[in-house]
Amino acid sequence: MGRQPCCDKAGMRRGAWTAEEDQKxxxxxxxxxxxxWRLVPKLAGLMRCGKSCRLRxxxxxxxxxxxxxxxxxxxxxxxxxxxRLGNRWSKxxxxxxxxxxxxxxxxxNTRIKKRLNLLGLNPATHELINPPNASPQMMIDMKQKEIxxxxxxxxxxxxxxxxTFQSMNAEENRLQVNSSGSCSSSFSVQDSxxxxxSKDNSFPSSEATISLDDLFxxxxxx
DNA sequence: AAGAGTCTCAACCGCTAGTTT
DNA sequence: CAAACTAGCGGTTGAGACTCT
Numbered sequence: 001m002g003r004q005p006c007c008d009k010a011g012m013r014r015g016a017w018t019a020e021e022d023q024k025x026x027x028x029x030x031x032x033x034x035x036x037w038r039l040v041p042k043l044a045g046l047m048r049c050g051k052s053c054r055l056r057x058x059x060x061x062x063x064x065x066x067x068x069x070x071x072x073x074x075x076x077x078x079x080x081x082x083x084r085l086g087n088r089w090s091k092x093x094x095x096x097x098x099x100x101x102x103x104x105x106x107x108x109n110t111r112i113k114k115r116l117n118l119l120g121l122n123p124a125t126h127e128l129i130n131p132p133n134a135s136p137q138m139m140i141d142m143k144q145k146e147i148x149x150x151x152x153x154x155x156x157x158x159x160x161x162x163x164t165f166q167s168m169n170a171e172e173n174r175l176q177v178n179s180s181g182s183c184s185s186s187f188s189v190q191d192s193x194x195x196x197x198s199k200d201n202s203f204p205s206s207e208a209t210i211s212l213d214d215l216f217x218x219x220x221x222x
Numbered sequence: 223a224a225g226a227g228t229c230t231c232a233a234c235c236g237c238t239a240g241t242t243t
Numbered sequence: 244c245a246a247a248c249t250a251g252c253g254g255t256t257g258a259g260a261c262t263c264t
Contacts, residue, residue, distance in 0.1 A: 014233085014234080015232095015233075015234090015258090016232075016233080016258085017232090017233090036249085037249080037250075038248090038249070050249085050250095051234090051249090051250085051251095052233075052234080054250075054251085055232085055233065055234080056232090056233085058251095059231095059232070059233085060232075060233095087253065087254090088252090088253085089252075089253065090251075090252060090253085101251095101252075101253080102231080102232075102233090102253095103231085105253070105254085106230075106231050106232085107231095109231095109254095109255095110229070110230060110231075111229095111230095
């Protein structure tokens with residue numbers, strides 16, 4: 001025989017929490033702390049299951065939660081972390097004090113994911129999906145490491161996407177594209193390190209536009 | 223003004239790893 | 244050791260808000 005069930009599901013309230021329920025939960029946790037979620041609803045006088053109380057507290061009532069919208073910097077960080085960690089939302093959230101895994105997951109699913117799709121990027125892998133007119137050479141010579149999309153708004157805030165590549169024979173490079181399609185690259189690969197098979201033997205140089213012109217097309221879509 | 227379509231996000235569901243009996 | 248539970252996680256849903264026509 002195992003332990004007692006956490007709650008009797010019959011008679012439990014579900015759905016949106018009322019202000020009164022919130023206050024009961026806050027008061028209880030402030031006065032007693034959190035020891036066992038199973039007992040919280042009973043002791044706090046709530047007709048909710050412990051799981052529901054835990055979720056309400058961690059995602060909404062905790063006093064250390066940030067209330068403001070996710071910033072552009074945070075969004076960039078989320079994209080970078082997601083490229084490394086995948087959908088491990090709690091792990092990603094641990095890098096953002098005051099943010100919850102649910103909040104970051106929602107932001108990803110409703111905004112970032114959509115934008116990556118628009119850019120022709122696979123949100124799961126962050127890699128380009130069939131870029132139009134992509135140079136096969138680029139795909140061979142360059143291994144995409146990370147890609148990010150800065151947020152934009154309707155008040156004319158600059159759209160910006162960036163990609164970090166690891167050239168097969170060279171150091172890491174970073175390239176940024178803004179919404180107008182112009183490019184500010186920071187390639188710093190020396191000629192001697194360039195693959196001999198590249199078109200002009202100077203690929204990718206700081207002047208190289210390579211076939212990332214294709215990428216500018218995406219920039220204009222933002 | 224109103225109906226339809228879209229978006230947001232709080233809350234729930236189902237699963238898993240670890241714990242307790 | 245097995246059964247049953249807890250806490251936490253990621254996926255999904257749906258009500259309400261918002262936007263468009």
